[in-house]
Amino acid sequence: MNAITGNANAERRAELLATAAEVFAALGYNATTVRRIADEAGLLAGSLYYHFDSKESMLDEILSAFLDELWAGYGTVLAAGLGPGATIEALVTQSFRQIDRHGPAVAIYQKESRHLSAQPRFTYLTDSRVKFEDAWLRTLERGVAEQAFRGDLDVRLVYRFVRDTVWVAASWYRPGGTHSPEEIARQYLSMVLEGITPRT
Amino acid sequence: MNAITGNANAERRAELLATAAEVFAALGYNATTVRRIADEAGLLAGSLYYHFDSKESMLDEILSAFLDELWAGYGTVLAAGLGPGATIEALVTQSFRQIDRHGPAVAIYQKESRHLSAQPRFTYLTDSRVKFEDAWLRTLERGVAEQAFRGDLDVRLVYRFVRDTVWVAASWYRPGGTHSPEEIARQYLSMVLEGITPRT
Amino acid sequence: MNAITGNANAERRAELLATAAEVFAALGYNATTVRRIADEAGLLAGSLYYHFDSKESMLDEILSAFLDELWAGYGTVLAAGLGPGATIEALVTQSFRQIDRHGPAVAIYQKESRHLSAQPRFTYLTDSRVKFEDAWLRTLERGVAEQAFRGDLDVRLVYRFVRDTVWVAASWYRPGGTHSPEEIARQYLSMVLEGITPRT
Amino acid sequence: MNAITGNANAERRAELLATAAEVFAALGYNATTVRRIADEAGLLAGSLYYHFDSKESMLDEILSAFLDELWAGYGTVLAAGLGPGATIEALVTQSFRQIDRHGPAVAIYQKESRHLSAQPRFTYLTDSRVKFEDAWLRTLERGVAEQAFRGDLDVRLVYRFVRDTVWVAASWYRPGGTHSPEEIARQYLSMVLEGITPRT
DNA sequence: CATGAATGAGCCTTCATTCAT
DNA sequence: GATGAATGAAGGCTCATTCAT
Numbered sequence: 045m046n047a048i049t050g051n052a053n054a055e056r057r058a059e060l061l062a063t064a065a066e067v068f069a070a071l072g073y074n075a076t077t078v079r080r081i082a083d084e085a086g087l088l089a090g091s092l093y094y095h096f097d098s099k100e101s102m103l104d105e106i107l108s109a110f111l112d113e114l115w116a117g118y119g120t121v122l123a124a125g126l127g128p129g130a131t132i133e134a135l136v137t138q139s140f141r142q143i144d145r146h147g148p149a150v151a152i153y154q155k156e157s158r159h160l161s162a163q164p165r166f167t168y169l170t171d172s173r174v175k176f177e178d179a180w181l182r183t184l185e186r187g188v189a190e191q192a193f194r195g196d197l198d199v200r201l202v203y204r205f206v207r208d209t210v211w212v213a214a215s216w217y218r219p220g221g222t223h224s225p226e227e228i229a230r231q232y233l234s235m236v237l238e239g240i241t242p243r244t
Numbered sequence: 245m246n247a248i249t250g251n252a253n254a255e256r257r258a259e260l261l262a263t264a265a266e267v268f269a270a271l272g273y274n275a276t277t278v279r280r281i282a283d284e285a286g287l288l289a290g291s292l293y294y295h296f297d298s299k300e301s302m303l304d305e306i307l308s309a310f311l312d313e314l315w316a317g318y319g320t321v322l323a324a325g326l327g328p329g330a331t332i333e334a335l336v337t338q339s340f341r342q343i344d345r346h347g348p349a350v351a352i353y354q355k356e357s358r359h360l361s362a363q364p365r366f367t368y369l370t371d372s373r374v375k376f377e378d379a380w381l382r383t384l385e386r387g388v389a390e391q392a393f394r395g396d397l398d399v400r401l402v403y404r405f406v407r408d409t410v411w412v413a414a415s416w417y418r419p420g421g422t423h424s425p426e427e428i429a430r431q432y433l434s435m436v437l438e439g440i441t442p443r444t
Numbered sequence: 445m446n447a448i449t450g451n452a453n454a455e456r457r458a459e460l461l462a463t464a465a466e467v468f469a470a471l472g473y474n475a476t477t478v479r480r481i482a483d484e485a486g487l488l489a490g491s492l493y494y495h496f497d498s499k500e501s502m503l504d505e506i507l508s509a510f511l512d513e514l515w516a517g518y519g520t521v522l523a524a525g526l527g528p529g530a531t532i533e534a535l536v537t538q539s540f541r542q543i544d545r546h547g548p549a550v551a552i553y554q555k556e557s558r559h560l561s562a563q564p565r566f567t568y569l570t571d572s573r574v575k576f577e578d579a580w581l582r583t584l585e586r587g588v589a590e591q592a593f594r595g596d597l598d599v600r601l602v603y604r605f606v607r608d609t610v611w612v613a614a615s616w617y618r619p620g621g622t623h624s625p626e627e628i629a630r631q632y633l634s635m636v637l638e639g640i641t642p643r644t
Numbered sequence: 645m646n647a648i649t650g651n652a653n654a655e656r657r658a659e660l661l662a663t664a665a666e667v668f669a670a671l672g673y674n675a676t677t678v679r680r681i682a683d684e685a686g687l688l689a690g691s692l693y694y695h696f697d698s699k700e701s702m703l704d705e706i707l708s709a710f711l712d713e714l715w716a717g718y719g720t721v722l723a724a725g726l727g728p729g730a731t732i733e734a735l736v737t738q739s740f741r742q743i744d745r746h747g748p749a750v751a752i753y754q755k756e757s758r759h760l761s762a763q764p765r766f767t768y769l770t771d772s773r774v775k776f777e778d779a780w781l782r783t784l785e786r787g788v789a790e791q792a793f794r795g796d797l798d799v800r801l802v803y804r805f806v807r808d809t810v811w812v813a814a815s816w817y818r819p820g821g822t823h824s825p826e827e828i829a830r831q832y833l834s835m836v837l838e839g840i841t842p843r844t
Numbered sequence: 845c846a847t848g849a850a851t852g853a854g855c856c857t858t859c860a861t862t863c864a865t
Numbered sequence: 866g867a868t869g870a871a872t873g874a875a876g877g878c879t880c881a882t883t884c885a886t
Contacts, residue, residue, distance in 0.1 A: 071359060074274040091871050155355060194442050201431050202440055208412035216404060231401050239439030240402055242394050278881060291846045471759060474674040478877060491850050555755060594842050601831050602840055608812035616804060631801050639839030640802055642794050678860060691867045
């Protein structure tokens with residue numbers, strides 16, 4: 045296999061996965077039939093099995109590709125040694141960029157990750173969640189210690205608040221809308237950090 | 245049918261619906277089999293059809309019961325003629341009470357309402373969403389006009405922010421935990437209204 | 445479940461298994477479709493799954509029922525403490541009785557046991573084969589030692605000869621034909637023991 | 645096509661058929677996928693269709709090549725005008741030579757010929773079986789008449805006994821083992837003709 | 845009220861086969 | 866001669882639903 049066919053292969057897979065991700069996101073994984081994905085992609089259901097082992101492996105590939113890219117971004121941020129406030133800002137901005145780029149994958153992750161993580165194949169979802177929680181909790185706690193964040197709130201509650209607040213946006217965000225991901229991140233951060241009531 | 249059997253009937257239905265709601269919430273509507281519900285309720289799958297027309301009608305009953313009660317509470321709040329800030333506080337507190345009482349129903353609503361609302365049987369989900377949106381948007385706009393809320397933010401964005409922020413809590417909230425719904429509402433409101441950074 | 449429904453259940457299963465065994469024997473396990481079994485049994489393919497977990501579990505039940513009964517018979521024979529000649533005669537007669545009663549199961553066993561025994565679920569096939577081989581080889585060796593059997597032949601070859609000679613009969617034997625299993629056993633034994641050429 | 649490419653072609657076909665025969669024998673015809681044969685032969689599934697019309701035509705070619713060679717040998721024997729005993733000896737020896745040379749084909753024949761012979765394409769299997777039966781029965785009957793074989797046995801039973809006895813050996817015989825086909829033939833003949841109990 | 849057995853539609857998947865390159 | 870991608874028919878299995886008992 046040379047570089048050209050290699051790319052052709054990879055491109056086809058990517059196309060099909062993008063289609064699958066959209067359908068999964070729209071209908072839910074269980075409610076999505078392989079036939080439906082195939083229809084949307086313009087081939088027959090059986091033909092998908094030339095490219096993928098199973099419906100589940102499509103899901104797997106979609107989710108792990110998303111998480112890989114997510115953690116590449118997060119890694120850079122966390123390694124940058126920023127202060128708590130700046131770290132939160134950077135993480136949130138990164139998250140909205142992922143929502144922009146991997147919208148369907150994020151939506152799928154939101155809907156399905158809980159019950160998927162019980163299956164051995166998807167334990168990496170749990171791993172990711174744990175890492176994610178660690179990173180955020182540590183940043184928030186550091187922020188409280190440095191008085192960058194309020195100390196009168198339950199930190200775990202704050203964590204869930206910010207986490208959900210950001211990711212749920214995937215359920216309504218559509219790329220190419222009026223707001224860029226960075227703009228949305230800015231407004232969200234402003235709300236989360238300063239609240240929706242005026243200061244002074 | 246006399247009053248006694250009527251009540252017995254109603255109680256049995258309620259029990260079965262509570263069981264169904266829990267399973268739907270835990271596994272997702274599509275992934276839930278009628279057999280699973282029946283197992284959990286201690287009878288055979290076929291026997292459920294003595295009580296309900298279909299799996300879908302169980303879902304229907306669960307969701308509409310939840311929405312009815314939700315709107316009973318919201319109606320009182322909206323009719324009370326409170327100021328924007330107090331209205332928001334009351335609505336959020338009401339919401340957390342619903343999460344406390346109808347946890348599974350709320351979770352189901354979050355996961356399934358989008359694609360259900362396309363079906364004729366579930367148009368009331370759309371109606372509810374629209375009413376909900378109206379109430380919140382009007383309250384927020386009034387708040388901006390009265391300078392109770394910041395005017396430099398996109399109101400629709402604020403709406404989504406607050407809405408999601410509250411309801412997503414259903415995905416992790418468990419009744420009978422360390423925080424009462426009112427306590428969680430207070431902390432959430434504090435975050436939403438004042439932000440997570442200290443005010444001077 | 446009372447005795448009556450218990451029996452009804454067991455009878456239905458037995459009926460269905462008998463049908464399945466015939467079809468498996470006639471067409472081969474792989475070439476047999478679940479639909480075909482269902483047609484032959486007078487119900488729909490899906491309905492078989494009310495009674496059995498899978499096509500494979502039907503096969504499993506057929507084979508293990510056969511082997512259980514086979515070994516019940518063999519056990520009695522081997523425990524009787526007969527001489528080598530009488531033991532061989534009793535084993536062969538038992539075998540023809542099994543062919544008579546479990547014809548299809550024997551045929552399936554002959555055709556499929558080799559590649560089935562690789563699967564974890566069917567390791568008991570290997571176990572049975574080993575036990576079988578042991579019993580026969582020991583009996584033959586004892587017979588050679590006591591000069592009841594010829595000593596100039598390779599015992600393993602004799603084992604295979606007798607074994608195959610008997611069981612292959614399942615491929616043509618039909619119950620209710622002109623010869624009873626005992627009569628066939630007698631003729632086979634006569635050939636195996638004395639050969640097909642006249643003894644002076 | 646010149647002689648050289650013709651030979652190259654023929655050799656390639658033969659190679660591929662040998663591979664196919666081994667796989668068919670090992671897994672069974674139905675359970676064998678074209679992909680598996682291709683893997684084993686080192687090319688892709690689709691490429692086999694340059695050489696053969698179909699999976700079935702591979703099977704066809706394997707079986708008819710085997711039967712052609714078998715009948716070439718049998719023909720010589722039957723035309724030699726030997727006595728019944730010598731004829732039987734020669735036929736059995738021929739058979740073991742075929743098992744040695746065409747082991748997989750023989751195994752396939754044993755497993756699949758019954759249900760294949762129903763298909764029009766494979767009627768030659770039935771023809772062969774009938775010719776085979778005729779030759780053996782006539783020889784046996786002649787032997788009984790000449791008192792070379794015992795007259796107190798059912799001749800059809802004897803036929804089946806000897807036939808199966810020989811061919812089933814294909815299921816365990818592996819070429820290149822400790823015994824040559826001629827040696828195995830000698831032992832089998834000794835058992836069949838003289839029995840496994842000592843004579844006087 | 846509940847059971848047990850069956851229905852029938854549909855799902856994921858496999859696989860022999862085709863064909864443009 | 867071989868590849869890669871696709872086809873289309875079928876197969877095993879699941880599941881909501883029905884209904885006589």
